[in-house]
Amino acid sequence: MTRIVGRQNRSEIILDPVEAWHRGRQLDLLLAQSQPARPRGVTRGTHAAFERLDAARSVEAARRLNRS
Numbered sequence: 001m002t003r004i005v006g007r008q009n010r011s012e013i014i015l016d017p018v019e020a021w022h023r024g025r026q027l028d029l030l031l032a033q034s035q036p037a038r039p040r041g042v043t044r045g046t047h048a049a050f051e052r053l054d055a056a057r058s059v060e061a062a063r064r065l066n067r068s
Contacts, residue, residue, distance in 0.1 A: 034064040 014020040036057060045053075 031061075034061045036060050036064075 014023060
């Protein structure tokens with residue numbers, strides 16, 4: 001049962017599964033382009049060091065998204 005209050009249906013949920021899947025793939029590609037490349041292989045370090053790397057990676061991703 002759907003209850004619509006007001007004059008516009010503001011549902012942002014995509015009900016068609018194929019359309020939702022395609023939209024999700026587009027968003028994944030968009031966000032993947034904003035992520036800097038990770039080095040390959042095994043990296044060892046403390047938890048604090050990895051937290052700093054993740055924070056720097058998040059800042060760089062935000063900068064790339066804000067540029068476009």
